[in-house]
Structure formats: structure tokens, C-alpha cells
Amino acid sequence: MDAFEKQLREWLPTQRWYAGGARTIERVAVEQRTELVSGDPSLQLLLLSVEHTGGTDRYQLFLGTRSRLTGRLAHVHIGDGEGGAYYDAAHDSELTDRLLELVAGQAEVGPLRFRSVPGAGPLDVTLHSLAIPHEQTNTSLVYGEEYILKTFRRLVTGTNPDLELHLALVRAGSTHIAEPLGWYETDVDAEPTTLGLLQRFLRTGTDGWLLATGSVRDLYAEADLHADEVGGDFAAESERLGAATAAVHHDLAEALGAEPTGSAAELSRTMREHLAEARREAPSLAVHARAIDERFAAFPDQVDTFTVQRVHGDYHLGQVMRTTDGWVLLDFEGEPEHPLEYRRAKTSPLKDIAGMLRSFDYAAEHLLVEQYGDPQHEYRAREWSARNREAFCVGYADEADTDPREQRALLHAFELDKAVYEVVYESRHRPSWLRIPMNAIERIVGDSD
Ligand SMILES: Nc1ncnc2c1ncn2[C@@H]1O[C@H](COP(=O)(O)OP(=O)(O)O)[C@@H](O)[C@H]1O
Ligand SMILES: [Mg+2]
Structure with missing residues (x-):
């Protein structure tokens, strides 16, 4: 040597x-x-x-x-x-x-x-x-x-x-x-x-995560107001971000093709495998593993095939910037830990949507872990997250021909799959943040449809 x-x-x-x-x-x-x-x-x-x-x-x-x-x-x-x-x-x-x-x-x-x-x-x-x-x-x-x-x-x-x-x-x-x-x-x-x-x-660009968490801090500082009443309300931005996301998906589909060939059965199998692997690493998943697995097993009964296309692949608030001209998406590398073949594979755009919806949850709840843990703040965090997640979907639906909320079974499956990944990540790196994805899992599996 x-x-x-x-x-x-x-x-x-x-x-x-x-x-x-x-x-x-x-x-x-x-x-x-x-x-x-x-x-x-x-x-x-x-x-x-x-x-x-x-x-x-x-x-x-x-x-x-x-x-x-x-x-x-x-x-x-x-x-x-x-x-x-x-x-x-x-x-x-x-x-x-x-x-x-x-x-x-x-x-x-x-x-x-x-x-x-x-x-x-x-x-x-x-x-x-x-x-x-x-x-x-x-x-x-x-x-x-x-x-x-x-x-x-x-x-x-x-x-x-x-x-x-x-x-x-x-x-x-x-x-x-x-x-x-x-x-x-x-x-x-x-x-x-x-x-x-x-x-x-992007000279005028501000990081999406900073903007979103700034809005959450404003909400926490206003003890008695709701998410729609405070100065830093983010919902209009979330709606515009939803529209920008839909526009990019549209352009990707047009430029590189979209086919109605996604197989729900195959996706379901992959997600169940992810879950089985995750369970081995994160014992905290055990309480919900059965309910999650049932969700994964059930969606192919409701959806048979879905449209696939190239997507962002690693989509969250840290991958977007707000400029004076609107939202810009950055970093189309996909998840760097996966092989190129997987990152280039066509999949449902709901994967990106689910990624961003999870990111709204993180933006709302990470301060609960770090500073505020009381039920009052927890309630307000949920409210912020629900409001902005909804606004994002409204913006997306307005711009696209499809409304992600009408594909609930598939969207929920993508969100659960992401949350399972987050549980593994947090157990490895930041156990105190574990409750963020665990809360999401509880919410989704507790939802009756
Ligand atoms: N075009 C750009 N204009 C201004 N800032 C940028 C631009 N591209 C990236 N950045 C900044 O650099 C950060 C990392 O960029 P990104 O492409 O996501 O790389 P990485 O693969 O390291 O995550 C972004 O979050 C953003 O703050
Ligand atoms: Mg990045």
C-alpha cells in the first residue's frame, strides 16, 4: 500500500x-x-x-x-x-x-x-x-x-x-x-x-423545508390560533407546490412516456417484502405489522393496474425551492442508495405525492420531538399537516387530469411503504423521531377505507 x-x-x-x-x-x-x-x-x-x-x-x-x-x-x-x-x-x-x-x-x-x-x-x-x-x-x-x-x-x-x-x-x-x-x-x-x-x-430560491417549518414555528408561537388563522399559513404555497408537481409529472410523461401497465399485484408483493425486511430490523413495527400487511394485501382487489412513468423518485420538502417565479423541483437523482435500474424504472406518480405528504408530516411534527411534546401542540401539528397535505392534493388535482385523493388505496399504500422505511431509518439513526412515522402508520391503518 x-x-x-x-x-x-x-x-x-x-x-x-x-x-x-x-x-x-x-x-x-x-x-x-x-x-x-x-x-x-x-x-x-x-x-x-x-x-x-x-x-x-x-x-x-x-x-x-x-x-x-x-x-x-x-x-x-x-x-x-x-x-x-x-x-x-x-x-x-x-x-x-x-x-x-x-x-x-x-x-x-x-x-x-x-x-x-x-x-x-x-x-x-x-x-x-x-x-x-x-x-x-x-x-x-x-x-x-x-x-x-x-x-x-x-x-x-x-x-x-x-x-x-x-x-x-x-x-x-x-x-x-x-x-x-x-x-x-x-x-x-x-x-x-x-x-x-x-x-x-436560483438566486431568489428558498428551501421548501425551511419555509414549511418556519410556518409551523409561527403556528406554535401563536398560542390560540389555528393553522388557517396565523400569518405564516402555508396552505396557499402547498397548493402551488401541488400544481408545480403535477406540471412536472405531466411533462415527464409527455417527454419519456406513460403506460397503463403498473401491476398492483406486483407492487403489493414488493411492499410486503419491504415490510417483512423492515420488521426484522425495527421491532417497534410489530404492533402494526399485521394491519399494514393487510392493507398491502388488499389494494390489488380495488386497483388492478395503474399508470407508470418516470418520476422524481426522492421527493420531499428539501428537494424543492420557492423562487419569486414559483416552485422549482431539484435533484432528480432518485434514492441514491438504490441501483440505477430501480431509480430509472417507471412507477406511479403517487410515489412522489406520497413522499411529499410524508414530508408535510415531518415538517409539522419534528418540533414536537425536539421542543414541544404536549397534547395541545400535537393537536396543532396534526392540524397543520392535514391542512397542507390537503392543499397540496387540491393543487395537484387542479393542474392534473387526476385527483390523487381518488386513488386512496394506492396512495395510502405508497405512504405506508414510505413510513415503514422511515421507521427503519429512525430506529437506526434517531430513535426519538420514531413516533413521527409511527403516528402516520396508526393514522392510515386506523382509517376505515
Ligand atoms: N439551482 C439551484 N439554485 C440554488 N440552490 C440550489 C440549486 N440546486 C441546489 N441548490 C441547493 O443545494 C441543495 C442540495 O442540492 P441537491 O441537488 O438536492 O443535491 P443533493 O444531491 O446533495 O441533495 C439544495 O437543497 C439547495 O439548497
Ligand atoms: Mg437533494
Whole structure:
């Protein structure tokens, strides 16, 4: 093992985007190394393959080298070697400015291909980049206040659905997306594989989760008022969000097809399997497992087939932004923990609707866990959630040809499936939040239809 590999083995698990958890890393190999900026500092794009006890993952790393590391980069130091200090150059704006030039110039550098979206207009390459602080599974660079480049940290072989769906939606003329402007890719296992996506930065955008939870805080602060009486009432926004969601679903169906071929029997089987697996991990599900399973077993009696199409796939309030022009949907990657084939599969748009309805519940109830646990607040949280969930469905139904509330059996099944997943997640990571999905399960299985 060389010194660099040893440094990476220690450094990778300390990164938020690293997906291997605490599993022991057995080997780190550099599969591809391309120099993008030479000199001091220099920039190389590395593809790493990381073998650990649970399998092999691939990552993209912008590796910077400087003879002397300045203080502002100390927090991204990886190690030292030939030529100086190695560090994560995603945080070095002196180097990342170059990426925009490469996209604008449609450059090909070694195995890397940089592309701009035809018709998107010229890019201003004089802008400077900054890595945004709320780094999550990916790392994004903002250029001026004009563009945002999302660099995918963990790579999945193939075209990322985030790029694929953004290109389809911009061709369909969607006004509810951040315009895609370019991307860069390389071949992995002989397949073009997306490494990054450049989009218009939403200068006036505010995160949907922040807006929604702000409204809940307002409600809690107004001791005696109801959700429809307080200044921060969110229902009109929820209704507009429902309409935006329906418009995007419509455009996705038109661009990439919709077929009435979804099999309720098959979906029911999958959901029952999810439940069986979840029960093994989350004993708290036991009390409701039978009732949930009965719901899953029963819906194919009411619904035989349903329409399937491409959907967002990981839809919640943290994936939407409110701009002065309306709601915008972000991040069409799907659930990153699933294989690409599953993420690209057509399914019912009710899956997205259920995801957002669950998110309204979380927005309403997470403060109960953290600060307020009394029945009065609990009642008000329910009221907020019910009001906004309903408004979202009204907005959706007004814009679409279908009303999600008329497909209750299927919608409830998707919500239950999501809540079962949440129970597993919360038992693993935040046991005090468990009651949020448990409350939802109780509500749905207690509902008589
Ligand atoms: N076009 C954009 N304009 C402004 N902010 C954005 C834009 N795209 C993403 N963001 C911000 O970055 C966050 C993460 O983006 P997202 O695409 O969801 O990446 P991730 O895969 O890391 O979740 C968003 O929640 C939002 O705050
Ligand atoms: Mg996201």
C-alpha cells in the first residue's frame, strides 16, 4: 500500500459524503487520474475505487496539490507527499473556476468530456466559484450567483437520472426546474457516466423545508390560533407546490412516456417484502405489522393496474425551492442508495405525492420531538399537516387530469411503504423521531377505507 492510499483510507471515512460507514476499507485504488490544472497549485480529477467489507464503491475526488497549504484550506487537507500537500480541491476556488471554462469550451481532457447544453446560451466564464457549505451527499460549487455545479461524489455507472430528467424537462419547456446548462462525464466500465451537472442558480430560491417549518414555528408561537388563522399559513404555497408537481409529472410523461401497465399485484408483493425486511430490523413495527400487511394485501382487489412513468423518485420538502417565479423541483437523482435500474424504472406518480405528504408530516411534527411534546401542540401539528397535505392534493388535482385523493388505496399504500422505511431509518439513526412515522402508520391503518 503506498502512502497516498493510506492517507485516503484514513481521510475518506471522515467525509460526510462517504457512503461506506464504519466498514473497514480493504483497498483504495486510483482508477483514473486526469490533470485539469498544472503547476502550483495543481488540480487532478481522480476516480477512486474503494473496496470495503460491504462491497466496492466508486468516488470522484478533485485532488489539489500545493507546495504550501494556506490556512483557508487546512480543513480539507488529506496528507503530504511528493510536490507538497494533497487536499480536497472542491474547496479551492482558485482551481474550481477552471471547471466552468471546460464546460463552456466543451473540452475533452484525456478520458473526460465536458459538455454544454445546446441552446442554453454562452456561459460567463469570468465568474468565481465557491463550494456551498451545506455539503451533503454531493458537493456543489456556485459560480457568482449565476450557476451551480453539482459534482456527484459517489458514482453510479451510467447517465445520472438528475441529468437525464433535467434534459428531458428543459426540452419539454418546464418552468419548474433550474435550467440545465452543462455537464461532464467519463466512461466507467465502457459506459458514459455523469460526474457533474451545471445548472442555473436560483438566486431568489428558498428551501421548501425551511419555509414549511418556519410556518409551523409561527403556528406554535401563536398560542390560540389555528393553522388557517396565523400569518405564516402555508396552505396557499402547498397548493402551488401541488400544481408545480403535477406540471412536472405531466411533462415527464409527455417527454419519456406513460403506460397503463403498473401491476398492483406486483407492487403489493414488493411492499410486503419491504415490510417483512423492515420488521426484522425495527421491532417497534410489530404492533402494526399485521394491519399494514393487510392493507398491502388488499389494494390489488380495488386497483388492478395503474399508470407508470418516470418520476422524481426522492421527493420531499428539501428537494424543492420557492423562487419569486414559483416552485422549482431539484435533484432528480432518485434514492441514491438504490441501483440505477430501480431509480430509472417507471412507477406511479403517487410515489412522489406520497413522499411529499410524508414530508408535510415531518415538517409539522419534528418540533414536537425536539421542543414541544404536549397534547395541545400535537393537536396543532396534526392540524397543520392535514391542512397542507390537503392543499397540496387540491393543487395537484387542479393542474392534473387526476385527483390523487381518488386513488386512496394506492396512495395510502405508497405512504405506508414510505413510513415503514422511515421507521427503519429512525430506529437506526434517531430513535426519538420514531413516533413521527409511527403516528402516520396508526393514522392510515386506523382509517376505515
Ligand atoms: N439551482 C439551484 N439554485 C440554488 N440552490 C440550489 C440549486 N440546486 C441546489 N441548490 C441547493 O443545494 C441543495 C442540495 O442540492 P441537491 O441537488 O438536492 O443535491 P443533493 O444531491 O446533495 O441533495 C439544495 O437543497 C439547495 O439548497
Ligand atoms: Mg437533494
